[in-house]
Amino acid sequence: xxxxxxxxxxxxxxxxxxxxxxxxxIALLAVEGGYFAVRAWSARRGRERDRSRxxxxxxxxxxxxxxxxxxxxxxxxxERLLSMHMLEHDLLMWVAAPLMVLxxxxxxAKADWMPALARRSVILVxxxxxxxxxxxxxxxxxxxxxxxxxxxxxxxxxxVEHLCYLVAYFIYWWPLIAxxxxxxxxxxxxxxxxxxxxxxxxxxxxxxxxxFADEPWYPHYLHVPGATAASALADQGLAGxxxxxxxxxxxxxxxxxxxRTRERER
Amino acid sequence: MSPHxxxxxxxxxGAVWTACWAFVLVRSRYPLPFEQLERSxxxxxxxxxxxxxxxxIVLFAVTIRWLPFPNTRIARxxxxxxxxxxVGMQWSWEISRRELPAGIPIAFAVxxxxxxxxxxxxxxxGRLLAQVQAMPGYTNxxxxxxxxxxxxxxxxxxxxxxxHHTMSVRIIVSDR
Amino acid sequence: MPASARLxxxxxxxxxxxxxxxxxxxxxxxxxxxxxxxxxxxxxxxxGMLVISPVWFYRVMTLHGSGMIASVLLAAIGGIxxxxxxxxxxxxxxxxxxxxxxxxxxxxVVLATLVGGFAGGWTVLYPLPEHGLIWSLGxxxxxxxxxxxxxxxxxxxxxxxxxxxxxxxxxxTKALAWRYLFSFGRDTRDALPRPVxxxxxxxxxxxxxxxTAGAIYLVPLFAQATHLVTxxxxxxxxxxxxxxxxxxxxxSIYVTAGLVYAALPAYTKRAxxxxxxxAAAWNLIxxxxxxxxxxxxxxxxxxxxxxxxxxxxxxxxxxxxxxxVTIIGALALMYRSGMRWGSASIFFALGLWGWVFGGxxxxxxxxxxxxxxxxxxxxxxxHFHTYFVLGALAFALAYLTYVVEMLSPxxxxxxxDAAAWLYxxxxxxxxxxxxxxxxxxxxxxxxVHLPQWQPYARIAVAFVVLIALSLAWISWDLGTRMRSAWRxxxxxxxxx
Numbered sequence: 002x003x004x005x006x007x008x009x010x011x012x013x014x015x016x017x018x019x020x021x022x023x024x025x026x027i028a029l030l031a032v033e034g035g036y037f038a039v040r041a042w043s044a045r046r047g048r049e050r051d052r053s054r055x056x057x058x059x060x061x062x063x064x065x066x067x068x069x070x071x072x073x074x075x076x077x078x079x080e081r082l083l084s085m086h087m088l089e090h091d092l093l094m095w096v097a098a099p100l101m102v103l104x105x106x107x108x109x110a111k112a113d114w115m116p117a118l119a120r121r122s123v124i125l126v127x128x129x130x131x132x133x134x135x136x137x138x139x140x141x142x143x144x145x146x147x148x149x150x151x152x153x154x155x156x157x158x159x160x161v162e163h164l165c166y167l168v169a170y171f172i173y174w175w176p177l178i179a180x181x182x183x184x185x186x187x188x189x190x191x192x193x194x195x196x197x198x199x200x201x202x203x204x205x206x207x208x209x210x211x212x213f214a215d216e217p218w219y220p221h222y223l224h225v226p227g228a229t230a231a232s233a234l235a236d237q238g239l240a241g242x243x244x245x246x247x248x249x250x251x252x253x254x255x256x257x258x259x260x261r262t263r264e265r266e267r
Numbered sequence: 268m269s270p271h272x273x274x275x276x277x278x279x280x281g282a283v284w285t286a287c288w289a290f291v292l293v294r295s296r297y298p299l300p301f302e303q304l305e306r307s308x309x310x311x312x313x314x315x316x317x318x319x320x321x322x323x324i325v326l327f328a329v330t331i332r333w334l335p336f337p338n339t340r341i342a343r344x345x346x347x348x349x350x351x352x353x354v355g356m357q358w359s360w361e362i363s364r365r366e367l368p369a370g371i372p373i374a375f376a377v378x379x380x381x382x383x384x385x386x387x388x389x390x391x392x393g394r395l396l397a398q399v400q401a402m403p404g405y406t407n408x409x410x411x412x413x414x415x416x417x418x419x420x421x422x423x424x425x426x427x428x429x430x431h432h433t434m435s436v437r438i439i440v441s442d443r
Numbered sequence: 444m445p446a447s448a449r450l451x452x453x454x455x456x457x458x459x460x461x462x463x464x465x466x467x468x469x470x471x472x473x474x475x476x477x478x479x480x481x482x483x484x485x486x487x488x489x490x491g492m493l494v495i496s497p498v499w500f501y502r503v504m505t506l507h508g509s510g511m512i513a514s515v516l517l518a519a520i521g522g523i524x525x526x527x528x529x530x531x532x533x534x535x536x537x538x539x540x541x542x543x544x545x546x547x548x549x550x551x552v553v554l555a556t557l558v559g560g561f562a563g564g565w566t567v568l569y570p571l572p573e574h575g576l577i578w579s580l581g582x583x584x585x586x587x588x589x590x591x592x593x594x595x596x597x598x599x600x601x602x603x604x605x606x607x608x609x610x611x612x613x614x615x616t617k618a619l620a621w622r623y624l625f626s627f628g629r630d631t632r633d634a635l636p637r638p639v640x641x642x643x644x645x646x647x648x649x650x651x652x653x654x655t656a657g658a659i660y661l662v663p664l665f666a667q668a669t670h671l672v673t674x675x676x677x678x679x680x681x682x683x684x685x686x687x688x689x690x691x692x693x694x695s696i697y698v699t700a701g702l703v704y705a706a707l708p709a710y711t712k713r714a715x716x717x718x719x720x721x722a723a724a725w726n727l728i729x730x731x732x733x734x735x736x737x738x739x740x741x742x743x744x745x746x747x748x749x750x751x752x753x754x755x756x757x758x759x760x761x762x763x764x765x766x767x768v769t770i771i772g773a774l775a776l777m778y779r780s781g782m783r784w785g786s787a788s789i790f791f792a793l794g795l796w797g798w799v800f801g802g803x804x805x806x807x808x809x810x811x812x813x814x815x816x817x818x819x820x821x822x823x824x825x826h827f828h829t830y831f832v833l834g835a836l837a838f839a840l841a842y843l844t845y846v847v848e849m850l851s852p853x854x855x856x857x858x859x860d861a862a863a864w865l866y867x868x869x870x871x872x873x874x875x876x877x878x879x880x881x882x883x884x885x886x887x888x889x890x891v892h893l894p895q896w897q898p899y900a901r902i903a904v905a906f907v908v909l910i911a912l913s914l915a916w917i918s919w920d921l922g923t924r925m926r927s928a929w930r931x932x933x934x935x936x937x938x939x
Contacts, residue, residue, distance in 0.1 A: 268812050268813055268815065268816050269816070270816050270817060270820075270822075270881070270882045270883070270884055271882055273807050273813055273816070273817065273822075273882065274878060274879065274881075274882035276807065277803055277804055277807060277878060280803050281800050281803060284796075284799050284800060284803070285796065285800075287774075288774070288792075288795065288796050288799075291774045291777055291778045292777070292792055294778055294779050295711075295777050295778065295779060295780050295781065295782040295784075296781070296782075297779050297781075298779055298780060298781030299779040301713045301780075304775060304778060304779065308771070308772075308775040311771065312720070312767050312768075312771055315766070315767060315771065316763065316767050319762075319763060319766070319767075320763065323759040323760075323763075326759070326810065327755060327756065327759065330755070330810050330811055330812050331752075333811075333812035334811055334812065335741075335744075335811065335812065335815045336744055336748065336751075337744070357574060357576065381570070381574050382568075382570050382571040382574050383568055383570075383571065383677060383681070385742060385818075385819055387819070387886070389884065393883070393884060393895070394816075394883075394884050395816045395817075395820060395884035396816065397815055397816070398742055398815060398816075398818060398819070399742055399744055400742045400743045400744070402677045402678065402681075402743060402745055403570060403677050404674075404676065404677050404678075405677065405678065405745040407743070407744040407745055408744065409744070422886060424818070424819040424820070424886050424887075425568075425819060426501075426564045426566075426568075426571075426888040427571060428501075428562070428563075428571060428574065428575065428576060428577070429497055429498060429501065429562070429576060429577050430497075431501075431888065431889070431890075432497065432886075432889040432890050432891050433891075
C-alpha cells in the first residue's frame with residue numbers, strides 16, 4: 002500500500018506497531034513539568050493570565066503530538082520507510098511546534114519577568130530573517146545524507162534530530178503566532194506575508210528536490226529487508242510529496258490564521 | 268488564403284492606426300477645452316461603431332463560405348476521391364499514402380495514438396496551407412486539394428512533448 | 444484634484460490596502476522580469492545563438508508561459524485594488540492572504556518545471572501531462588497544484604473585491620450601474636460608481652468564472668492522474684483549460700484598462716466620468732470576455748460548429764466595446780489636452796497602440812479561414828505578446844509609476860521618459876518579428892528552428908535586449924523611490 006515491492010506496508014499489521022520509548026516519555030513528562038513550574042513562577046510574580054488554561058491545553062497537546070509521532074506506528078516505522086519518517090517530522094514541525102508556541106505565548110505576553118539576557122536572545126532569534134534562516138538551516142542540514150543516515154543508526158543523534166526540528170519550527174512559528182505586543186511578534190501583515198512566503202519557499206524547495214529526485218538519497222532505506230531500488234525511490238517520492246503538499250496546506254492555513262485585520266491587533 | 272496577404276492587411280491597417288495614434292499624441296501639445304471636442308468624439312464613435320459593425324457582419328458572412336470544416340469544403344471543392352489515414356504519435360506520423368495527385372480533393376482522416384498533435388501541410392516553399400488537430404479519441408477530417416506538384420511537408424503544430432519539433436513527414440505530390 | 448482622483452483617503456484609512464497593492468504590483472513585475480529572462484533564453488536558443496537542450500527549452504517554455512500570465516495578472520489586480528481603494532473599502536487581510544496563496548501557486552509551478560522537470564506547456568493540454576517521457580506524473584501533479592493555488596488566490600481576491608464593491612454601492616446591480624444602464628442613462632437616482640469601480644466588478648465576475656473553470660478542469664485531471672477515472676475527454680479538457688487559462692490571460696488587459704480610466708485623467712487633466720457608453724461597454728464585456736476562448740479551437744474540427752462560430756462572433760464582438768469606448772475615449776482624453784508627458788503617460792500611450800495593433804492581428808487570426816494558415820504559428824505568439832508587452836504590461840507599468848509618483852516625494856530620474864520610449868521601440872520590433880515569422884509560417888513552440896528561420900529570432904533578440912535595458916532603467920528608477928512611497932502610506936503616528 003505505501004510503497005511498491007517488498008517494502009509494502011500492510012495496513013492491518015501496521016496499526017499495531019507501536020514502539021514505547023520510555024526515555025522519551027520521561028523527557029516529555031519532564032518538559033510538561035517544567036512548563037507547570039514556569040507557569041507557577043510567572044503566576045507568583047503577579048501575572049494571572051486569562052488564557053492560561055487554554056495555553057496549558059495547547060502545550061500539553063503539543064507534547065502529546067510529539068509522543069504520538071515517535072511512539073505510534075508512524076514513528077515506529079521511521080527506520081523502515083522514509084515516507085513514515087517524513088510524516089513523523091511533519092507532525093513535529095507543523096503540529097507539535099505551533100501548539101507548543103501557542104502554549105508558551107501567554108506566559109511571555111509582556112515578558113518583563115524574563116531575565117534580560119533571555120529576553121535579548123528571544124528578540125534576536127525571532128527576528129524574521131534570523132528565524133527563517135534558523136528553520137532553513139536546521140531542517141536542510143539534517144536532510145544531508147550523512148546527517149540523516151547518522152540519525153537512523155544512532156539513537157542519541159535521532160533524538161537530537163527531532164529536537165532540532167521542534168526547536169527550528171518553534172522559532173519559525175513564534176513571530177507569526179505572537180501578537181505584535183509580544184516580544185518577537187511580527188508587526189505588520191506585510192511582514193507576515195513575506196515571512197510566510199520565505200518559509201513556504203524553502204520548505205517547498207527541499208520537498209520538491211526530494212520528491213523529484215532520480216536517485217535515493219539515503220542508502221539506509223535501500224538496505225531495509227524487502228526493499229528494492231525501485232521501492233525505495235517510490236517511497237522517497239512519496240516522502241517528498243508528504244512534505245510538499247501537506248506543507249503547502251499548513252502554510253495556507255497559517256496565512257489565513259495569522260494575517261490579521263487591524264482591529265484585532267489592538 | 269495566403270499568410271502574406273494577411274500580413275500586408277495587418278501592416279496597412281496598422282499603419283493607418285499608427286498614424287491616427289501619432290496624430291493624437293502630437294496634437295496633445297495644443298490644448299483645447301474638452302467641451303469643444305465632445306460632439307466630434309461622439310460622432311467619430313458612432314461612425315466607427317456603425318462602420319466596424321457592418322464590416323464585422325460582412326466579414327463573418329463571407330468567411331462562412333470559406334470554412335475549413337469538411338462539409339463546407341466539400342461543398343466548395345467537391346467530394347474527396349482519395350482518403351488518406353494519418354495518425355500522429357509521439358513523435359512521428361503514420362500516413363497510409365505518401366504519394367498523392369494534385370488538383371483533386373483528398374480527405375485526410377487524422378487521429379492520434381496518444382496526445383494532441385496537429386497535422387499541418389506545408390508547401391515546398393515552406394508556406395502553411397492547411398491544418399487540422401489530431402485529437403486522441405477523435406478522427407478529424409481535413410479535405411484538401413493540392414494546388415501543384417512538388418514535395419510537401421507535414422509538420423506537427425501542436426506541442427506534444429520532447430520530440431514535437433522533429434515530427435515531420437514528406438508527401439510527394441505529382442500531376443495526374 | 445477631485446476626490447475620486449485621490450489615491451489615499453484623507454484619514455489614510457486605505458494605507459494598508461495600498462501597501463498590499465504595492466506588494467502585488469512589485470511581486471508581479473519582478474516576476475515578469477524573471478520570466479522575461481526565460482523568454483530571452485527561448486529566443487536566443489531559437490536564434491541558434493546559445494542552444495539549450497530541447498528538454499530544457501520546453502521546461503523553460505512551460506514556466507515562461509504560465510509564469511508570465513500569472514505575473515502580469517498579479518500586477519494588474521494589485522493596481523485595481525489600489526485604484527478602487529480610495530472610494531471602496533477593501534480588506535487588507537483578504538488581500539494579503541490571497542497574495543500568499545497566489546505566490547505559493549507560482550512557487551509550485553516553478554518547482555514543478557525547474558525541479559520536477561515538467562514540460563507540458565502552460566496549457567497542460569490533456570493528455571500530454573500524463574505522457575511526459577521526460578517528466579514524471581508527480582511533476583504534472585505539482586503543476587496542477589500550482590494552478591489550483593493560483594486559481595484559489597484569484598478566486599479569493601475577486602470574491603472579496605466583488606463583495607466590497609457591492610457593499611460600497613448598496614448592491615451588485617448598483618456597482619454595475621444597471622439601473623442607469625437599462626434606463627439608457629435617464630435614471631440617475633443611484634450614485635454612479637467610478638468607471639474603475641464598475642470595471643473592477645466586471646473583472647471580478649469574470650475572474651471568478653475563470654477560477655471556477657480552472658477548478659472544473661483540474662478536478663477531473665487529478666482524478667484521472669490518481670486513476671479514479673479512466674480517461675477524460677480531450678475536447679472537454681481543451682475547452683475548459685482554455686476557458687480557465689485564456690480568460691486569465693485575457694483578464695489582464697481588461698484589468699489594466701481599468702487602470703487607464705483611473706490614472707490617465709491625472710495626466711490629461713480631464714476627468715473621465717461614468718457615462719452610459721462606459722457602463723454599456725463594460726457590462727457587455729462580462730459575457731463577451733468568456734466567449735472568445737474558443738477561437739483557439741478552430742482547428743479542432745470535432746468542436747461543435749456552434750461553438751466555433753460563437754468563437755468568431757465573440758472575438759469580433761468583444762473588440763467593439765473596447766475600441767469604441769475605452770480606446771477612443773482614451774484618445775479623446777489625450778487629444779489636445781495639454782497632457783503632462785512622463786514615463787507613465789508614455790506607457791499609457793504605448794499600451795493603447797499595442798492593444799489596437801495586437802487586436803488587429805488577433806481579429807485576423809480569429810477569422811476561421813485565416814486561422815487555417817496561422818494557427819499555432821508564431822502569429823499567435825505575436826498577437827498575445829503584443830497584448831501583454833505593449834498592452835497590459837505597459838498599462839501596469841504606467842499605473843505603478845503613477846502610484847509611486849503620487850506617494851513618493853522623490854522625482855523620477857531624467858532618463859525615464861527615454862527608457863519608456865525605448866520600451867516601445869523594443870516591444871514593437873519584438874512583436875513585429877513574431878508577426879513576420881507567422882506570416883512565413885514559422886511554427887510556434889519549436890525548440891529547434893530550421894536555419895532559414897533563425898535570422899528572424901536573431902533580430903528579435905536585439906529588440907528584447909532593448910526591452911531589457913529599458914526595464915532595467917525603469918525598475919531602478921521605481922525601485923529607488925519605492926521605500927518612500929511605502930512610507931507615505933503609513934499614518935503619521937507610525938502605526939501601520
